[in-house]
Amino acid sequence: MYNHSHQATAAYGFAGQSQQTRHARRLYVGGIGEISxxxxxxxxxxxxxxxxxxxxxxxxxxSVYINRERHFAFVELRTIELTTxxxxxxxxxxxxxxxxxxxxxxxxxxxxxxELGPIPQLNLAALGIVSTTVSDGPGKIFIxxxxxxxxxxxxxxxxxxxxxxxxFHLVKELSxxxxxxxxxxxxMDINVTDAACLGLNDxxxxxxxxxxxxxxxxxxxxxxxxxxxTVNTGLEMGLDxxxxxxxxxxxxxxxxxxLGTPSRVIxxxxxxxxxxxxxxxxxADILDDIKGECERFGAVPSLxxxxxxxxxxxxxxxxxxxxxxxxxxxxxxxxxxxxxxSNRTVAVEFMDEGKYARQELA
Numbered sequence: 001m002y003n004h005s006h007q008a009t010a011a012y013g014f015a016g017q018s019q020q021t022r023h024a025r026r027l028y029v030g031g032i033g034e035i036s037x038x039x040x041x042x043x044x045x046x047x048x049x050x051x052x053x054x055x056x057x058x059x060x061x062x063s064v065y066i067n068r069e070r071h072f073a074f075v076e077l078r079t080i081e082l083t084t085x086x087x088x089x090x091x092x093x094x095x096x097x098x099x100x101x102x103x104x105x106x107x108x109x110x111x112x113x114x115e116l117g118p119i120p121q122l123n124l125a126a127l128g129i130v131s132t133t134v135s136d137g138p139g140k141i142f143i144x145x146x147x148x149x150x151x152x153x154x155x156x157x158x159x160x161x162x163x164x165x166x167x168f169h170l171v172k173e174l175s176x177x178x179x180x181x182x183x184x185x186x187x188m189d190i191n192v193t194d195a196a197c198l199g200l201n202d203x204x205x206x207x208x209x210x211x212x213x214x215x216x217x218x219x220x221x222x223x224x225x226x227x228x229x230t231v232n233t234g235l236e237m238g239l240d241x242x243x244x245x246x247x248x249x250x251x252x253x254x255x256x257x258x259l260g261t262p263s264r265v266i267x268x269x270x271x272x273x274x275x276x277x278x279x280x281x282x283x284a285d286i287l288d289d290i291k292g293e294c295e296r297f298g299a300v301p302s303l304x305x306x307x308x309x310x311x312x313x314x315x316x317x318x319x320x321x322x323x324x325x326x327x328x329x330x331x332x333x334x335x336x337x338x339x340x341x342s343n344r345t346v347a348v349e350f351m352d353e354g355k356y357a358r359q360e361l362a
Contacts, residue, residue, distance in 0.1 A: 023104065024080045024112045025062070027087075028281065029073040030100035031132070033177070037064040043094055044075055048086065051122035070282055071177050074104060080112060085120045091131040091167070096153040098168070100132045105280040130156065131167040134184040136215075139166075139193050142296055143200070144182040144211035146170075155183065162196035164188045171292050181208075182296065184215055215295065260350030262326050266333050268319035269347040277307040277316070294321050297335070298328025306361060315361040322356060 032040070041061045048060040062076040077083045090101040134140055146155060152170050159165060170183040187193060193214065200212040268290070277283050287305055294300050304320040306312050323329040329350070337348040 020111075021080055021113065022076065023106045023108060025077050025083045026104050026107075027075045027077065027083060027089075028100075028102040028104045029075055030071065030102065030285070031097060031172075031177070032066070032071055032073055032099065033095065033097055035066070035073075035094070037066055040064050040066070040073055040075065040094075047089065047092055047127060048082070048122075050126055051089070051124065052120060053123060053126075067281070070279075070285070072281060072285075079117075081117050081119050085122050088122055088124060089127070089129065090133060091129045092127055093129075093153065096151055098130065098132050098152050105284060130165045132169050134167040134169050134186050136295070136299070137186075138214065139186045139190040140215040141185050141187075141193060141197060142182070142211070142213050142215040143185060144296070145205075145208045146179065146181045146183065146210070147206050147208050148179050148181050150179065150205075158200070159185055159196070162187065162199060163192045169292070171289070180293075184292070184295075261352075262330050262333075263350050263353050264323050264326055264329050265351040265353055265356045266321050266323070266329050266336075267349045267351050268321065268336065269317070269349065271319055271346050272305070272317055274308050274316050277305065283307065290319055290321070293336070294323070294332055297323070297332040299324035304361065312361055318361070320351065320356060320361060 029040070035043075041059070041064050044061050045056070045059040049055045056078075060077055060082060062078055064073060064075050066073045077086065087101060087103070089099075091098045092101070093099070143155070143159070152168065155170060156165060156168055159168065164187070166186045166188045168183065168185040171180045172178060173180060187196065197212050197214060200210055203210045203212075271290070272286060276286060283305070287303065290305070291300055291303055294303070300321060300323060302322045306315040306318065306320075308316050310316075321329075321332070323332065333348045333350065336346055339346045
C-alpha cells in the first residue's frame with residue numbers, strides 16, 4: 001500500500017522510528033491541490049517551526065504519501081506527541097486553500113504507548129488558522145448561493161468583515177474538489193452571529209444572491225429548501241434548474257417527486273457506487289460530504305451508508321438519513337430529489353421510521 005518512492009524525506013534518515021507507532025505519527029491531510037511530496041514536506045516543516053517558535057533540527061516530517069486522485073496526503077512526523085499537537089493545525093492554509101487535518105482511519109488509540117512526553121504547545125495565532133470543522137450549535141451559520149468560482153480565502157474575506165472566524169467549511173465535490181456553492185462558518189464571538197446573518201443575507205454577488213441563516217433553526221431549513229440557485233444541479237447547462245432536473249429524471253426513469261409517506265427518514269438512491277465505499281478515506285469523505293449536505297435542512301441524528309462488507313447487498317449504494325423532524329426531511333427530499341451527484345441523478349424515497357429503528361435496511 002505505502003510506496004517508498006513517495007517518501008520525500010528519506011534522506012533525513014529517521015530509521016529509528018518504530019513501525020508499531022507509525023499509525024499514531026501520521027496525519028491525514030485532505031483538500032490538497034497540485035502539490036508535490038517535497039513541497040508538502042517543506043510546507044509542514046515550516047509551519048511546525050513557526051508554530052513552535054524555533055527551527056526543528058533535521059525537520060519534523062519523516063515521509064509523505066500523496067493520493068492525487070482523491071486530493072489527500074498522509075504526512076508522517078517524528079513523534080507521537082508532535083503529531084497529537086498538529087491535530088490543531090486543521091484549517092491551515094496552503095496557497096489559499098485550507099487543509100483538512102485528521103487522524104488516519106487506521107489510528108488506534110488503544111495501541112498508543114502509555115508513557116508519552118508532554119504535548120508541544122503550538123502558537124496557532126502565529127499561523128492565522130481557521131478550523132475546517134464547524135461544530136453543530138447556535139453559532140453555526142449556513143451560507144448558500146455562493147458563486148462557484150470563489151475559493152475559501154475569498155469567502156472568508158467576505159465573512160470576516162463581521163469579525164474573526166473560529167471555523168469555516170466550503171463544501172466541495174469529492175471528485176473535482178470544486179465548490180458546490182455553499183458552506184458553513186462560526187465566528188469567534190457568537191454575539192456577532194445575528195448581525196452577520198442580517199448583513200450578508202440577500203447580498204448580491206455577481207448573478208447570485210446569498211442565503212445566510214443560522215444553520216440549526218427551523219426557519220433556516222425552510223428557507224434553504226425553497227431557495228433557488230443555492231447548489232449546482234450538475235444538469236444540462238442553459239436550462240432552468242427545475243426543467244433540467246425534470247428532464248434528467250425522465251430520461252433516467254426516476255419519479256418526478258420523492259416516493260413514500262413523509263417521515264423523518266429518507267433514503268438517497270443512485271448516489272454512491274460499491275467501489276467508492278471500499279476505500280476507508282473515500283468512505284469517510286463521502287459520509288462527511290453527505291452529512292454536511294443534509295444538515296443544511298436540519299439536525300441529522302444519524303446517517304447510515306452500508307458497505308459490501310456489511311452483508312446487506314440490497315442496501316449497498318443507498319444512503320439512509322434520519323432527520324430530527326418530518327419538515328426537515330421533506331425539505332431535504334424535495335431539494336435533493338433529481339440533483340446531480342458525480343454524474344449521477346439522485347432519487348429520494350421516504351422510509352418507515354420503525355423499519356429504520358430496527359435496522360431493516362434490505
